[in-house]
Amino acid sequence: GRGPNTGTGVCAATTSGYGDASRGGAGHGGPGGAASAGGGTAGIKYGSPLAPTLLGSGGAGGPNGGETGGAGGGKVRLDVGGTLFVDGAIKANGNAPPVDQAAGGGSGGAVYITTGTLDTTSGTGAVVQANGGNAYSHGGAGGGGRVAVYYNTLASDGTNFALTNITSTKGAKGTFGANGEPGSTFILDRKTDDGAGSVRVITGLDLVNGADFARTNITLDSGSIIVCDAQTTLNFTATGNFTDNGSTFNCTAAITTANITATDTLTTTGVNWDFTNTATVNLSAATWTSSGTNTIDVTKTGSAMDWNVTNALTLNNLTYTGSTPGTSAPTGGLLSMDNAIAVSLVNTD
Numbered sequence: 001g002r003g004p005n006t007g008t009g010v011c012a013a014t015t016s017g018y019g020d021a022s023r024g025g026a027g028h029g030g031p032g033g034a035a036s037a038g039g040g041t042a043g044i045k046y047g048s049p050l051a052p053t054l055l056g057s058g059g060a061g062g063p064n065g066g067e068t069g070g071a072g073g074g075k076v077r078l079d080v081g082g083t084l085f086v087d088g089a090i091k092a093n094g095n096a097p098p099v100d101q102a103a104g105g106g107s108g109g110a111v112y113i114t115t116g117t118l119d120t121t122s123g124t125g126a127v128v129q130a131n132g133g134n135a136y137s138h139g140g141a142g143g144g145g146r147v148a149v150y151y152n153t154l155a156s157d158g159t160n161f162a163l164t165n166i167t168s169t170k171g172a173k174g175t176f177g178a179n180g181e182p183g184s185t186f187i188l189d190r191k192t193d194d195g196a197g198s199v200r201v202i203t204g205l206d207l208v209n210g211a212d213f214a215r216t217n218i219t220l221d222s223g224s225i226i227v228c229d230a231q232t233t234l235n236f237t238a239t240g241n242f243t244d245n246g247s248t249f250n251c252t253a254a255i256t257t258a259n260i261t262a263t264d265t266l267t268t269t270g271v272n273w274d275f276t277n278t279a280t281v282n283l284s285a286a287t288w289t290s291s292g293t294n295t296i297d298v299t300k301t302g303s304a305m306d307w308n309v310t311n312a313l314t315l316n317n318l319t320y321t322g323s324t325p326g327t328s329a330p331t332g333g334l335l336s337m338d339n340a341i342a343v344s345l346v347n348t349d
Contacts, residue, residue: 001026001069001104003057006046011055011072017043017143019060019069019104025140026057026072026094028107029130029168029183030204030225033140035060035104036176042140043107045227049184049206050193052110052130052146053077056094059104059133059142067102070095070133073109073145084115084151086126086161094133094142094171105133105171108145108183114191119155126161132171132180141171144183144203152191163187164221168203182225188215196239201226201247207234214239218262222246222270228278230254237261242285246270246292252277259284268294276300279329284308294318302326304334312342319349 003016003026014020017027020043025032027043029052034042047054056072073092078084092109108130120126130145145168154161168183182204190197198217204225207213214237220226228234228251242262246269251258255278260266266285270292275281281298288309294317298305303323326332337343 001058017057022063023139024060025104026107027143029146030143030181033178035140056107056109069103070106072106075110080115083117093131096134102137105135105142107142111147114150117153118151120161128166131169136174140177141180143180144168148186220244220247234258243267249273281305286310302329302332304331308338314344315348
């Protein structure tokens with residue numbers, strides 16, 4: 001496989017998220033899938049979730065010769081001063097290998113859109129995609145690419161574009177290999193990102209080190225995958241409301257402090273938050289409402305979690321798992337609360 005040099009953007013062998021061994025799937029917004037045979041490993045993720053500009057990468061070929069990996073997706077950049085009508089498909093998808101070849105899938109490419117108004121005249125078949133390529137047999141599938149869409153107005157004339165049509169899904173594995181991982185979908189109701197506005201995440205988002213993830217409102221769609229890079233301090237902050245409709249947090253990289261903040265209301269509906277390598281997780285909200293089945297794991301030895309919730313709290317169908325105390329952190333294993341509020345536990349462990 002081949003992938004883009006992250007400095008020049010030009011594709012070459014053994015760069016970026018290429019399928020880096022026999023039959024391995026390529027990565028981009030999400031890692032590729034590992035192959036089940038031939039030593040194939042997963043391609044890594046790369047690029048920016050907020051301003052995607054890099055091509056997808058190719059999946060690895062097979063070890064026997066003549067087995068060609070799927071190509072990576074291309075890139076699309078649209079900057080529209082007025083209205084962007086999306087009546088068809090805007091795609092930068094990765095490809096699958098030729099049918100029945102035991103090779104890796106290509107990763108999704110990049111779609112970067114800024115527009116005054118986002119609209120469609122039909123809505124039928126109107127999609128924006130940077131999906132990963134599938135794989136066959138022992139091959140690993142491609143990871144999803146990266147999509148960022150910025151708009152001032154979402155047309156409200158009854159034919160507005162459905163934001164759920166913006167995807168960077170993972171490629172599907174063959175009979176024996178592994179799936180890729182979803183890519184990133186960062187959608188903001190501002191054509192120019194001024195640090196405000198409402199963020200919507202359809203497929204997934206990686207919280208990369210040093211990026212600014214503070215906006216007015218944040219909504220995570222059901223099934224979206226949130227990945228945390230290693231960093232000292234992670235701030236995922238809504239100065240208004242933070243609504244999680246059923247995401248999975250795969251925060252397994254080393255983080256010293258993670259701050260999940262909603263100045264107004266935090267809503268969790270069927271979430272799975274996995275902080276397995278974070279020393280301290282701070283959750284802050286004026287009001288926290290929960291429904292569905294929710295799990296929160298803060299399980300690194302010696303880690304702790306703090307809840308700064310102002311109003312009365314009812315926890316529905318929540319399972320919280322803390323850490324063991326450890327030997328050096330005096331607060332290790334503790335779940336602490338900052339305010340003397342009424343707490344009701346409904347089917348909560």
